[in-house]
Amino acid sequence: MKKILAIIALGLSISLVPYSASAHGPSPQKVEKSITIKADPAKVWAIVKDFGGIHKWHPGVASTKLEQKKDDNGDMATYRTLTFKDGGNVFEKLRSADDATMKLKYEIVTGTLPLTDYNAVMTVTKGENAGETTVTWVGRFYRLYKLNPPIPAGQDDETAIKAITGVFDSGLANLKKVAEGSK
Amino acid sequence: MKTHSIKSLKINHFIVFLLACAVNSICHAETKPLNHNFAYITNQGEDTVSVIDTALNQVINTIKVGKAPVGIAVSSTLQRVYISNVESQDISVIDASNNTVIDTIKIKGSPVGLALSPDSKTLYIADWFDNRILAMSTAQTNSIREVNVGDAPAGLTLSPDKQWLYVANRDSNDIAIIDTATLSINKRIKVGKHPYGVFISATGKYLVSVNVRDDSVSIINTKTNAQKKIKVGYHPYCAAMSADEKTLYVTNTQDDSVTVLNIATQKPIATIDVGNTPEGISIDDANHRAYIANWGSNSVSVIDTTTNKLLTTIKTGEKSRAFGQFILVK
Numbered sequence: 001m002k003k004i005l006a007i008i009a010l011g012l013s014i015s016l017v018p019y020s021a022s023a024h025g026p027s028p029q030k031v032e033k034s035i036t037i038k039a040d041p042a043k044v045w046a047i048v049k050d051f052g053g054i055h056k057w058h059p060g061v062a063s064t065k066l067e068q069k070k071d072d073n074g075d076m077a078t079y080r081t082l083t084f085k086d087g088g089n090v091f092e093k094l095r096s097a098d099d100a101t102m103k104l105k106y107e108i109v110t111g112t113l114p115l116t117d118y119n120a121v122m123t124v125t126k127g128e129n130a131g132e133t134t135v136t137w138v139g140r141f142y143r144l145y146k147l148n149p150p151i152p153a154g155q156d157d158e159t160a161i162k163a164i165t166g167v168f169d170s171g172l173a174n175l176k177k178v179a180e181g182s183k
Numbered sequence: 184m185k186t187h188s189i190k191s192l193k194i195n196h197f198i199v200f201l202l203a204c205a206v207n208s209i210c211h212a213e214t215k216p217l218n219h220n221f222a223y224i225t226n227q228g229e230d231t232v233s234v235i236d237t238a239l240n241q242v243i244n245t246i247k248v249g250k251a252p253v254g255i256a257v258s259s260t261l262q263r264v265y266i267s268n269v270e271s272q273d274i275s276v277i278d279a280s281n282n283t284v285i286d287t288i289k290i291k292g293s294p295v296g297l298a299l300s301p302d303s304k305t306l307y308i309a310d311w312f313d314n315r316i317l318a319m320s321t322a323q324t325n326s327i328r329e330v331n332v333g334d335a336p337a338g339l340t341l342s343p344d345k346q347w348l349y350v351a352n353r354d355s356n357d358i359a360i361i362d363t364a365t366l367s368i369n370k371r372i373k374v375g376k377h378p379y380g381v382f383i384s385a386t387g388k389y390l391v392s393v394n395v396r397d398d399s400v401s402i403i404n405t406k407t408n409a410q411k412k413i414k415v416g417y418h419p420y421c422a423a424m425s426a427d428e429k430t431l432y433v434t435n436t437q438d439d440s441v442t443v444l445n446i447a448t449q450k451p452i453a454t455i456d457v458g459n460t461p462e463g464i465s466i467d468d469a470n471h472r473a474y475i476a477n478w479g480s481n482s483v484s485v486i487d488t489t490t491n492k493l494l495t496t497i498k499t500g501e502k503s504r505a506f507g508q509f510i511l512v513k
Contacts, residue, residue: 023335023354026269026295026311027227027251028478030502095417095437105437119437138479140460148293148312149272 024117024142029157031164034136035172036127039179041102044133045124047179049097049104051080057178058171060084079109088112095119108141113167115141115160133179137172139164218469221279221511223264224476224483225252225463226500232266232275233483233499234282235474237467237510240485240495244282248275254297254309255463255507261303261321264511267294274308276324279511288324290317297507298339298348300363307348309336316350318366330366332359338381338393338421338506342405349390351378358392358403372408374401380421380506384428389446391422393433400433402449413449415442420461421506425488426468432486434461434475441475441484443491453491457484463505469512476505 037044047057052066062085071077071093078094090111097104107119118141125134141164145155153159217238224233225248232252234244249268252275256265264277272293276286292310299306299321308317314334320326333352340349341363348361352371358378360370375394378401382391390403395418403410416435424431424446431444434457441461443453459479466473466488473486481501485494 026253026293028502030228030479138459140479146312149270 023146025146027157028117028140028142029115029161030138030140031161031168032136032138033165033168033172034134035176037133037135037176037179038131039133040131041124041126041133044135044175044179045099045102047175048102048122048124048135049099051078051094051097051104051106054080054082057175058167059174060086060167060170084112113160113163114144114154115163116144116146117142118164135172135175137168139168218467219513220467220469221513222465222467222474222483222505223255223257223266223277223509223511224474224499224503224505225255225266226481226502227251227253227478227504228481228501230268231500232264232277233503235483235497235499237470237472237474240497242497242499245500246277246282246284248277248284249273249287253504253506254295255505255509256297256299256306257509257511258299258303258321259512262511262513263303263321265297265299265306267297267308269293269295269311274306274319279513286324288319292317295506296337296339296351298341300341300345301343302345305363307339307341309339309350311335311337314352316348316361318363328366330361330368332361332368333357333371337379340381340383340390340508342383343385343387347405349381349383351381351392353377353379353395356394358390370408372403372410374403374410375399375412380419382422382424382431384424385426386428388428389424391424391431393419393422395419395436398435400431400444402431402446411449413444413451415444415451416440416454421464423464423466423473423508425466430488432464432466432473432488434464436460436462436478439477439479441473441486455486455491455493457486457493458482458496462503463507463509465505465508465510467510474505474510476503478502478504 055061055064065081091109095105102124104122120139123136143157145151220237222235232246236243250271254267262279266275274288278285292313295311296309306319318328333355335353337353338351350359357371362369374392375397377395378392380393392401415433416438418437422433433442441455458477461475463476471488475484483497487494
């Protein structure tokens with residue numbers, strides 16, 4: 001009986017390995033997207049920096065839960081849980097929201113997206129013309145699969161890039177609508 | 184023919200230098216012309232290597248290699264450059280005299296970190312997933328020995344007397360010290376969380392481990408193994424020390440900066456903004472310049488190590504990494 005339990009425990013620990021915070025693949029991936037919005041940078045930045053309010057502009061996000069808690073180092077940090085309309089979710093940590101540079105930095109702690117070790121920066125800058133703003137969203141992450149090839153379908157670089165491209169494209173398009181629409 | 188083309192290249196560079204002096208008064212401060220050394224930069228996103236002439240700070244060549252190149256090791260003795268292509272699981276060998284790929288060697292596993300023995304006879308290759316180091320003869324590339332190490336071996340470096348190979352085991356949070364004669368582990372030293380880059384100083388006195396998840400570097404006295412941990416920026420990857428062993432430069436990937444540490448006081452003396460997500464760093468000691476590969480902005484930042492100021496930024500290729508010692512001296 002003891003032996004059976006030990007085997008079950010071993011099986012569990014092995015199946016958990018790919019989802020631990022440690023190992024990741026050797027090649028980080030990047031998705032970078034930009035959009036021009038006809039609104040003042042200050043107004044767009046106010047929307048972007050609201051870490052708990054992403055559901056107000058991202059069409060894929062059903063709800064956001066914002067919370068303060070201690071991180072691994074024992075420091076207080078801001079976290080949010082996003083629930084997607086397709087049923088998935090993601091738990092994210094805010095790294096910084098800097099008013100001077102209008103940069104929002106955050107990272108995924110855990111989640112259902114097909115990728116790992118994700119961090120992102122949203123940058124708001126003055127656009128080319130007066131009253132215009134450019135928003136750039138850059139994500140850096142690794143594929144889910146963490147062993148030597150062959151890489152299974154659904155855990156490869158392409159799958160991870162496609163998922164983030166979808167999040168960024170739909171998000172930026174609707175951010176433009178929301179920012180240009182609200183007075 | 185080859186001699187002729189190299190000579191004409193040198194003359195061209197000399198003319199460029201003279202022209203630059205004619206229009207730029209800064210030249211008067213330069214007492215001697217710069218050395219034409221070469222920085223080889225791996226571009227993960229476009230499967231190429233950019234070659235930068237460090238006297239001109241210009242890309243003079245772009246070489247097609249295998250898939251997702253990351254690691255690099257250069258031999259000024261052999262005039263060879265070795266590139267690890269992690270996704271095609273092979274090593275590209277470049278002849279530095281004409282910057283062409285002369286060999287591609289298939290590797291079991293996923294090669295990331297590379298380092299050459301000081302005599303250039305052995306190329307050490309870290310397999311990211313199978314937790315082992317391969318030792319390949321540069322003269323006979325089918326002669327490969329191997330040793331098992333800790334989890335996710337990343338950065339590699341060798342003592343100047345070639346006796347010791349140091350391996351950063353990223354997921355074991357330690358450095359393995361391997362006796363190169365027997366290819367066996369002599370000792371393992373605990374460092375900070377997730378060591379990635381390692382660097383050995385010119386005389387072998389200091390070993391530096393860059394600890395990604397700790398936001399720190401460990402400076403280890405190689406005689407006593409005594410260790411001093413110093414905080415740097417967010418998620419540092421790599422480090423390089425000046426040849427006089429006085430100054431250490433560390434790339435902070437998620438702060439887009441380089442921390443400059445004084446080795447004697449063990450304190451930061453400057454933080455220099457560079458491109459986005461800086462990874463690999465090497466110093467051209469003859470020209471007093473540090474070269475930093477920026478993964479996020481597809482460029483190389485050049486720092487003047489006499490002033491610790493950004494000198495220039497050079498456009499390279501998609502997702503520049505340059506993991507390893509990448510300055511080749513002609």
